[in-house]
Amino acid sequence: MSGHHTADTLEQRAKIALRDQFLRNAVKFTTKKLRTGKQTAADELGNWEAWRERGRQIRLHTIAHLDYYLSQFVANLRAAGGYVHFAADAREAVDITLRIARAKQAKSVVKSKSMVSEELHINQALEANGIEAVETDLGEYIIQLAGETPSHIIIPAIHKNKSQVAQLFSQVAGTDLPAETAILAGFARTKLREKFLAADIGMTGCNFAIAESGSIVLFSNEGNGRMVSTLPKTQITFMGMERIIPSWEDLEVMATLLPRSATGQKLTVYMSAITGPRRSGDGDGPEELHVIIIDNGRSRQLGDPEFQEVLNCIRCGACLNACPVYRHVGGHAYGWVYSGPIGAVLTPLLNEDRTKWGEVANASSLCGACYEACPVKIPLHDMLVYIRRRNVESGLTAPAERLGMKVFRLAASSSHAFRRTIKLGRIGQAALLRNGVIRAKWGPFKGWNAGRVLPGLAGQPFRERWSALEQELRDDSTEMSDEIRKRLQDQLEQRRKR
Structure with missing residues (x-):
């Protein structure tokens, strides 16, 4: 693992990042590009604030009735032939995954991008049991080869340049590859196709689950999600318990908000909807579909007036791009799966060890840019204050x-x-x-x-200056105009009344 991960404290990790000039330049350049793209896409759509409010209302309603919509989703997915598993925490989710893999005598797994699988450390668990796990999203594949974790929710390898990628790919290829985008992408495409065709299990995340039909929806820009969900005979989907929306009509709103907020796209390149395993007459698709619905600390936020809204998050990464702290230190300084403002809130909430993770909430200027950027209007800046207050009340501050x-x-x-x-x-x-x-x-x-x-402190503080001004107004020899005198006297009178 890189030094960004192994440092013990937020301060140590931040110092490592601040000394990495390439990382700082790369993050600054990319986040600016993403912010500009988002603003352009929002302006072109029009009524952006109305869309944000609609998205917020959908998420508020869904989380407030999460038990109902989860039950509806599970019933419809099972009716479509899928299997549903519930995992209280990461360990239980890993155990379920390994049971399925052993039952299928799996030797290899291909994965599309999934942040919740990062919570589980599923790759390490599979490899410890003799099962090869290969990330197929290009950015995820790069950082897997580097032995690192994602530094951005949407662009996991935001901190890597072409030369660094060429070095990583050259080690796999057994020959030197030039730092040319077309050649590097071509190598990854060829290598990953071999993995797609040989894999026993395909693993995906879940952008949204549709309660009314029992469907899971995947957003991607590379097409690897479709390869993962159609070629292997068995598919396992990791789904955070909050990733649900009531209807296809609601998906239209989310499909409008998420790509624009994430990358400035009007629509994601690939949007795949999967309802159960392959049926008779289907040309492709898995023979078995397993959906593992994961809690892992999420249910603790339900009913909490300060933090329930964090479950509204649609994982677009817009708050990272807007955050002045993230733009200086990148994602690894936050120390866990999620970075930026959403990570500064989620990390201490999902991890019960507040002694270790509570300090992450300090990685914020509380400027509120994250709230302005969020497509579903999550008040992350307020939540960061609440976490800091709880840290103080628990005696966790220095x-x-x-x-x-x-x-x-x-x-x-x-x-x-x-x-x-x-x-x-x-x-x-x-x-x-x-x-x-x-x-x-x-x-x-x-x-x-x-x-x-x-x-330094001013030689004459404001309080003393104000007292001098009051005295000046009382002095009959003052040469102020009557208009100015009256205005200042009114202000002084209002101050006295307050």
């Missing part, structure tokens, strides 16, 4: 931070204490101040001044 907050509370508890603190601060900063700023990089200044400078 001792220095807790001490600092206590000192601030005392200083801000009264206007008198605040004035005295500011006065002492002006006196204390004198030895450190140079041309109006503090550049010291030790103690409490170390983190802030590593990338910027700290402005």
Whole structure:
């Protein structure tokens, strides 16, 4: 695994990413391109806010009645000949998968892109049991060869360039391949076709499940999803329990929102709908279809007024592209499967070890850009504040931070204490101040001044300036015009009333 994964803390992982200039340039360039594409596609569609609100209402309604729609989906899928399994956590999902694989005496598995399968570490589990697992999405195939995890929900290899890909492919090919896109794509196509034809099991994720018909819907841009779901005799689909929508009519809204938000496309290149296994007379498709519906921490958010809306997420990645933190450090700094603002919320919620993962919620400026970008209007910035509050209430913050907050509370508890603190601060900063700023990089200044400078406290604070202005208004010798005087007097009067 790369250093981005093995570092223990968010701070360590972020420092590794910040030192990687290529990664920073690649992420900045690609996310800007995706943001521009999204904005163009939204403008061309028109009424984007109305579409967002419609998407939000569909997701709110579905999650509020999740038990009903899951039951409807399961009944319809079983009626269509599919098998349904429920997994409470990652371990149970892996056990179910391995049982199916053993029953089929599977030797090889091909996978289309699936973020939920990353939660399960299914590739490692299969290989530990002697079963070859091959990612067939080009980006996923690249990072699998590199021994890494996705750094973006939509573009997993966003941090790799052509030369790096050529080196990885050359190791598989046994000969040097040039860093030319057409040649590299051609090699991957040829290699993966061999894997498609030989695979015993095809594994997919699930973008949406349609309750009214028991169908699963896959979005892809490369066609590998169709190969995975038609060539092998057995198909296993991993489905997060929240990935459901009531009807085909609702899919129209999601198919409008997701591609535009993710990549700026009007429509994804391939949208496949699968309802049960192959029937008599069908030209292709699996003989058996197994859908594993996975909880893995999701049900804990149901009924929680602060976090239930996180289950509305349609995994478009738009919040990553908008986030100033993600654009600087990429995805691996977040340390788990999901990155960006959605990852900063999901990671501590889906993992019960808040001591380890609670700090990820600090990887945000709370600017709200993620909310503005989200096609279903999830208030991620609010959720990040809620997680931080819970961390504080649980005593998970650093001792220095807790001490600092206590000192601030005392200083801000009264206007008198605040004035005295500011006065002492002006006196204390004198030895450190140079041309109006503090550049010291030790103690409490170390983190802030590593990338910027700290402005010094003003020689005359706003409160003192305001008092002087009040005195000036009382002075009969002031040469202000009557209009200005009246306006300022009105403002002072309003302030007194408040």
